[in-house]
Each structure stands twice: as C-alpha cells, then as structure tokens.
Amino acid sequence: MTSRRALLALRAAAALLVAVCLLVTCATGVDQRPMALAFGVLVAVGELPLLDPRLLPVETPADGPGPRERAPLGAAGALAYALVGEHAGHPTHHGVAQVVVVVATAALLGGVPYLARGEGPVADHLVRRVLAVGFAAVCFQPLYNRGVFDAWSGPAYALLLLALLVLTVLCDAVVAAALAASRTGWPFAPMLRDELRAVPGIGSAVCATGAVMALAVAVVGLWALPVFSVPLLLTQLSLRRYAAVRATYRQTIASLARATEIAGYTPAGHARRVAALSQAVGRDLRLPEPDLTVLEYAALMHDIGQLSLVDPVPAGATAGLPSAEQRRIALLGGAVVRQTGASAQVAAVVERQADPYPEQPPAARIVRVVNAYDEKVRGSGPGGALGALEELRLGTGGEYAPEVVEALARVLSKGRLTLPAGG
Numbered sequence: 001m002t003s004r005r006a007l008l009a010l011r012a013a014a015a016l017l018v019a020v021c022l023l024v025t026c027a028t029g030v031d032q033r034p035m036a037l038a039f040g041v042l043v044a045v046g047e048l049p050l051l052d053p054r055l056l057p058v059e060t061p062a063d064g065p066g067p068r069e070r071a072p073l074g075a076a077g078a079l080a081y082a083l084v085g086e087h088a089g090h091p092t093h094h095g096v097a098q099v100v101v102v103v104a105t106a107a108l109l110g111g112v113p114y115l116a117r118g119e120g121p122v123a124d125h126l127v128r129r130v131l132a133v134g135f136a137a138v139c140f141q142p143l144y145n146r147g148v149f150d151a152w153s154g155p156a157y158a159l160l161l162l163a164l165l166v167l168t169v170l171c172d173a174v175v176a177a178a179l180a181a182s183r184t185g186w187p188f189a190p191m192l193r194d195e196l197r198a199v200p201g202i203g204s205a206v207c208a209t210g211a212v213m214a215l216a217v218a219v220v221g222l223w224a225l226p227v228f229s230v231p232l233l234l235t236q237l238s239l240r241r242y243a244a245v246r247a248t249y250r251q252t253i254a255s256l257a258r259a260t261e262i263a264g265y266t267p268a269g270h271a272r273r274v275a276a277l278s279q280a281v282g283r284d285l286r287l288p289e290p291d292l293t294v295l296e297y298a299a300l301m302h303d304i305g306q307l308s309l310v311d312p313v314p315a316g317a318t319a320g321l322p323s324a325e326q327r328r329i330a331l332l333g334g335a336v337v338r339q340t341g342a343s344a345q346v347a348a349v350v351e352r353q354a355d356p357y358p359e360q361p362p363a364a365r366i367v368r369v370v371n372a373y374d375e376k377v378r379g380s381g382p383g384g385a386l387g388a389l390e391e392l393r394l395g396t397g398g399e400y401a402p403e404v405v406e407a408l409a410r411v412l413s414k415g416r417l418t419l420p421a422g423g
Contacts, residue, residue, distance in 0.1 A: 007182035010175060014127040017134050018104045024097035031094045032087065038222045039081040040106040042229065046074030046236070047110020071125075072239070073232045074110060075206045077225070078103040078129060079168060080213035082136040083161050085144045088221035093145060099137040104130050124179045132172040139164050161214055165207040169199055185414060190286040197288075205235055250297075256340060257300035265306040265313070270374060275299035277411070278363075278370045284407040287362060295363040297342060298349035302367050305333025305350070317375045318354075326354035357401040365401040369408055372400065385412060 030036055082099045084092055107129045111122045143149060152160055177192035209232045216224030257271040278299040282292050306313060306329060318326055334351030338344070352364040353371070360368070369392060376388035389409055396402040 004182065006178055010131070010179060010182070011123065011127055014130040017100060018130055021097035021100040021104075021134075025101045028095075028097070031098060032092060035084075035087055035092070035217075035222060036094065036098065036102050038225060039077060039084075040102045042077035042225055043074045043081070043103055043106035044110040046077050046229075046233075047071045047107050048113060071110070071236065072202055072206050072209075073229060073236050074107065075129070075132075076209040076213060076232055077229070078107070078133045079136050079165055079206070079210035080217070082133050083140050083164060083210065083214040084217050085140070085149070085214075086218035088217075089219070094141075095145070096134070096137040096141045099141065100130060100134050103133045124183065127179065128172055128175050131175050132168055135171050136164060136168040139167070158211060158215060161211040162207060165210050169203045169207055170196075173199060173203075186280075186283040187286055190283065190288065194289040202235070202239070205232060253297050253300050253340075253342065256304065260303045260306055263307060263312075265309070266303050267378065270378075271300050271303060273374050274302065274367065274370050277374070277408070278366050280411045281366050281370060281404060281407045282363070284411050285362065285366070285403070291363060294343065294345045294349060295366060297346045298337075298353075298363055299367050299370065301337055301340075301342070301346070302333065302350055302353055302371055304336045305329040305331070307336065308332040318371070320375075323354065330354040357399065357404075360401070365404045366407075369400050369404040373408060 081103065084094075086092060104126070107126055111126065114122045149157065149160065173195035174192060177188055177195045180186070180191045181188040209228060213225060213228050216228055254272070257275075260266040261268050261270065275296050279292055279296050282295045287295065303318070306318070309329070313321065318329060321329075330351050330353050334347045337347040337350050349361060349363045349367060352360050353367045355364065357365050357368070372395075373388050373392060376391055377384045389405070389412070392400050392405045392408070393402075396405055
C-alpha cells in the first residue's frame with residue numbers, strides 16, 4: 001500500500017506541475033517561439049525509438065530496468081532548455097512554466113510509438129522527465145532572470161551549469177528508483193543503488209552534452225543543437241543496439257534452458273519458475289543488478305547438467321538425490337554452461353549449487369533453495385507451499401541457507417510475483 005501511494009504521489013506531483021505550468025503559459029503566452037520549437041523538436045526526436053521496433057526488447061519488471069536512460073538525447077535537450085540563459089548573446093525569458101510545458105509536450109509526442117506498441121512504463125518515463133526538468137528549471141531560471149548569476153562567467157559559469165545538472169541527475173535517480181520500487185514492490189535501497197551506479201556512465205554523457213548545448217546556444221544560437229546532438233545520438237543508437245543484443249542473448253539462454261524440458265528431463269516451466277522466483281528472492285536480499293543478471297541466467301540453466309545423464313531423474317527432482325550425485329550433476333551442468341559462451345560467473349553458480357551452503361556464493365544458495373521449493377511444491381495442492389517452506393526450514397541446519405529460506409517466505413507472503421505457467 002505504501003509503495004502504491006508513493007507511485008500515485010509522484011504521478012500526481014508531475015501532473016500537477018504540468019497543469020500549473022500549462023495554465024501559466026496559456027496566460028502569459030509562449031516566449032521566443034523559434035527556440036521553444038527547436039528544443040521541442042530536439043526532445044521529441046530524442047525520445048523516438050531509432051531502430052526497427054522488432055529489435056527493441058519490451059521492458060518489464062522481470063527483465064530489470066534495462067538501460068538507465070532510454071533516451072539520452074531527449075534528456076540532454078530537455079536539461080539544456082532548462083539551463084539556457086542566452087540565445088546568440090541575447091538574454092532569454094522563457095521561464096520555468098514554458099520549459100516544463102515544452103518538454104512535457106515533446107516527451108509525450110516522442111513516446112507515442114511506445115504507447116502504440118504497449119512497450120514499457122511510458123507514464124513513469126514522462127514523470128521522470130517532467131520532474132527532472134522542473135527541478136533544473138526551478139534551480140536556474142528564476143535566479144538567472146534576477147541577475148544572480150551575472151557575476152559568473154567563463155569556466156565558473158560552465159561549472160555552475162554542470163553542478164546543477166549533476167544535482168538534477170541525482171534527483172532523477174531518486175525518482176526513478178522510487179517509481180521502480182513502487183511499480184514492482186522491490187526494495188527501494190538496491191534500486192537506488194543501481195540507479196546511482198549508472199550515473200557515471202550515461203548520466204555523465206547527458207550532463208556534459210546538456211551543459212555544452214546550453215553554453216553553445218548562448219554564443220552561436222540554435223545552430224549549435226544539431227552539431228552537439230550528433231555524439232549523443234550515436235550513443236543512443238549504441239544503447240539500443242546493446243539492448244537488442246542483451247535481449248537476444250537472454251532469449252538464447254532461455255532456449256537452452258528449455259532443452260531439459262523438451263528432452264523430458266524436467267517438467268515444463270520449471271526453469272522459468274525458478275528463475276523468476278530466484279530474482280525476486282535476490283532482490284529481497286538486496287543483491288546488486290549485475291548479480292541479479294548472473295542469478296537469472298544460472299537459475300535458467302541450473303538443470304542443464306541432467307542432459308548428461310543416461311537415465312533421467314524422476315520428474316527432474318534433484319533435491320532428493322544423494323549429495324554426491326547432486327554435485328556430479330552440478331559439475332556437468334557447469335561444464336555445459338561454459339561451452340555455451342555464458343560468463344564464468346554463471347557457470348560457477350551452476351557448478352556450486354549443490355555445495356554445502358556456507359561455501360556457496362549467494363546466487364548459488366538462492367538457486368538451491370528455490371529449486372528445492374519448486375520441486376517440493378509441485379503437485380502438492382493448495383497447502384503445498386506452507387509444507388514446502390516448513391521442509392526447507394527444517395533443512396536449514398545443513399542443506400539450505402536460513403536467510404534465503406526466510407527471504408523466500410517473505411517473497412511468497414507478499415503475493416506480488418506472477419510465476420510463468422506450466423508444470
């Protein structure tokens with residue numbers, strides 16, 4: 001309920017800001033319309049998907065946040081407009097309200113293709129864009145128009161813009177983490193940590209480009225926008241290609257994981273259920289995003305070693321096998337994973353899922369507990385979940401990590417996770 005209220009509060013704040021700014025702009029009129037149109041077009045183009053839609057992965061909570069800033073050119077253009085104080089040597093007076101209205105309208109137009117395809121949390125993206133640009137404009141425009149920054153010039157003025165942009169990006173990271181936590185029910189702290197880790201990457205490029213655009217427009221006018229957009233435009237294309245490659249790689253891993261189901265070694269949907277539940281447990285335990293990716297891939301392929309068995313394990317249930325046999329299957333699985341080209345970290349998790357839990361890395365502990373839970377609860381009826389959890393708790397003395405079992409219990413009690421059907 002608290003996360004739902006936070007989501008509604010952020011959306012209401014953004015909607016209220018846009019509504020108030022729209023009323024003010026309608027009452028006062030649009031100042032310097034060519035510049036407003038130029039920046040609006042830049043933001044709208046920056047928000048558009050620039051590749052074949054079939055190459056763009058659908059962004060879902062199960063896949064994680066994906067690229068931290070899906071439209072860096074749109075972000076840089078919006079922030080530059082908020083921090084423009086002069087146009088070709090002449091002062092500007094467009095103010096906070098006009099900045100918010102122009103950016104919100106342009107971002108909404110740029111988001112139409114996403115809305116048409118039903119891809120990603122477009123409303124949350126608009127909330128982030130509006131609140132971030134509103135924060136930057138409020139910090140800069142009133143003070144600039146009052147002459148507070150008149151004494152700042154040269155490098156000092158450039159550093160001022162960069163400082164404001166860094167504060168804005170940090171503010172945007174907090175809003176993005178709050179929106180993601182509210183939408184998914186995952187803990188806020190690890191979401192914020194992942195957002196802040198991305199700031200030195202694409203966030204630094206957005207800050208630098210936004211500052212350079214604002215400074216260049218002040219000197220040479222609107223011709224600076226297309227010139228300084230090219231580097232970030234190329235970065236945006238690279239980000240989308242990376243997202244497409246990442247989605248293709250994940251689909252390949254998922255296809256390999258289904259090999260045990262097709263061969264009849266494991267029940268249908270087992271790998272996907274273990275992967276989805278493992279990620280939820282990993283988030284509850286506040287694993288960082290890179291570790292969550294390793295955890296997902298390892299969970300998908302945790303049973304791949306069964307393909308090396310001459311006689312399949314009944315129902316693919318390895319949790320009831322002797323420890324030596326479990327370790328042998330795990331080592332065979334790790335060897336197969338290494339041949340697929342997956343990272344050594346994924347292979348290590350698969351290899352060590354049957355080790356004593358004090359010696360296991362966190363991801364291997366999670367896979368072991370969740371795999372055992374899915375095997376125990378399978379076909380046991382409505383009350384099977386409680387019985388399976390009780391069995392796992394009884395095994396925390398030697399087989400299963402107690403903190404992972406309790407995290408699994410918390411995830412199941414929240415009831416927010418939708419597991420894939422099958423099996």
